[in-house]
Amino acid sequence: MDRAELVELLTPEGLTLLDSVSFERPMDILTTVSRLRAEGHSPALVAAVIGQARLRSKARRKFGPFADRMLFTPAGLEQATRLRVAALHAGRYASAGLHSVVDLGCGIGGDALALASLDLAVTGVERDEVTAAIASYNLAPFPGSTVVRSEAADIDVAVFDAVFADPARRTAGHVETARLTDPDDYSPSLSWLWGLAERMPVGVKLGPGFDRARIPAGSEAQWVSVDGDVVELGVWSGPLARHGVRRSALVVSDDGTNELSASTDSEDESVRTLGEYLYEPDGAVIRARLIGDLGRRIGAGMVSDRIAYLTSDERVATPFAAAFRIVADLPLDEKTVKRELRTRKVGVLEVKKRGADIDPAVFRKRMALSGPNSATVVLTRVAGRHRALLAERV
Known part of the structure; x- marks a missing residue:
């Protein structure tokens, strides 16, 4: 626009x-x-x-019915926080007893809306003229909120209780923007935000693949997945970071919100023999490096070193992993797998892979599928050996 x-x-x-x-x-x-x-x-x-x-x-996928009274830009909608997640962000500020928040790089105002809905005084800061005008329109129902068109670095943040920032990670504009690879090219830059975090409460929303080595020591890093997709990394400082929590995986779905948290990265469980059940940890659990904690929680071990699958003899329901019952343990050989699928009359095949240099789409095509049944095949390593695990979701 x-x-x-x-x-x-x-x-x-x-x-x-x-x-x-x-x-x-x-x-x-x-x-x-x-x-x-x-x-x-x-x-x-x-x-x-x-x-x-x-x-x-x-936008209804992110904002539900609220989208029908909002305005958007394509780039602003792409980067906007889902309303369910923005509400959790806002809850941190309210729980910490903070009253005024400056939202640096507020975009179309998704997070500012959630903050304002909890009666926090919110000032959104946006450098783009059109996006700032749209944020003002979206925040109009909240008299305690305002939007300023400015560069983030020009704002006197000391007059606020806390900062929230969703740095622009693409080049300026509304169409055909390019992703920025250097965090110091973000707007505002991460080095500047980390400096703020040393003296006041700051929350920063980043992409889930952000380099973990650049997360400041002493902050809380929370990876968030929504309906199976890892959507963000939140880095929280000061009273916004929970005591004793440095790594967490938040899993949001229609069944509710569940969290796995720890004071540090967890050590992996030991590799064990393949059991009847295979678990694929949620992407947020993998990003947070809490697979070992999950394994201990459900009594499962690793299928192989440095492979993010767990296995057990008993099925344990968990919101932090998808579970599969293994029906056949096969060599990772196309002819063998194809023959097994033909015998089982599999016409619909889900292909998953980890630790195997295989293109799932090409592999599926080579199976020449035919039949009324469906199945999942997991191409991976088991105790260091390449295997094809034929499985069904449970």
């Missing part, structure tokens, strides 16, 4: 028209465009409304 599109939208006609449009199917877009043009609306307004309606439809 550019400035001209925003100007078209931020009028009574534009907002009323936007609220009247929604898409349930792709074909609805052409029908809606034709209808709006026939009603006499300008091409520029129609384009702005259609673009924003498409973003709202996409």
Whole structure:
């Protein structure tokens, strides 16, 4: 979205028209465009409304029904925190007894919304003109919130109780942006944020693959997964970091919120013989390096050194791992696996791999699948040897 599109939208006609449009199917877009043009609306307004309606439809995955009263940019929506996770962020500030928070790089205002909903005084800071205007619109229902267009480094953070920052990790702009690889090129830069964290409470949202070696000592690092996807790493300092917690994996799903935490990386469990059940730890558990703690919790051992699968003889239900019952332990040989799948009449195959240099899509294609049954094959190492484990989800 550019400035001209925003100007078209931020009028009574534009907002009323936007609220009247929604898409349930792709074909609805052409029908809606034709209808709006026939009603006499300008091409520029129609384009702005259609673009924003498409973003709202996409945003429901992150913001639920709240998306239907918000505005977005494509880049802002991509980086915005899911509302369920933003609420957990906000809860840290409220629990720590903090009252005023400056949100540096607030984007379209997702985290600021969650903070404001807990009656915290929030000042969002955003350097991009269009994004700042959209954040102001999104935060309008909260009188205790405000948005300032500025570079983060130009803000006097000392007048606030705490800082939240979601640094821009892509080049400036709204389309065709590129990912930044050097954290010191983020906006605001991590070195500057780490400096702030030495003297005041600071929370920083980062990508889940962030270099662990650059996490400041003494801070709490929490990896978060939502519905099986690892979505972020949160680094918390001062009273925002919980006592005795330095590593944690937060797993959010329709079944609720569950957490595995520790004071440090956990040591892996010993390798054991392959049992009846295989566990694939959630990505947040793997990122947090808490596989050993998970293994001890469910009575499982490693299938092989440095391979993030666990195995046990008894199935133990856990929110921190997907469980599979092993139905066949096969050599990792295409002909052998193909023959077994044909015998079992497997037509739908899920291919997982860890510790095996194999392209799952190519492997699946070579199996020439046919039949009414489905299965999972795990291509990995068991006690150091390459194996293909035919399994079923439980």
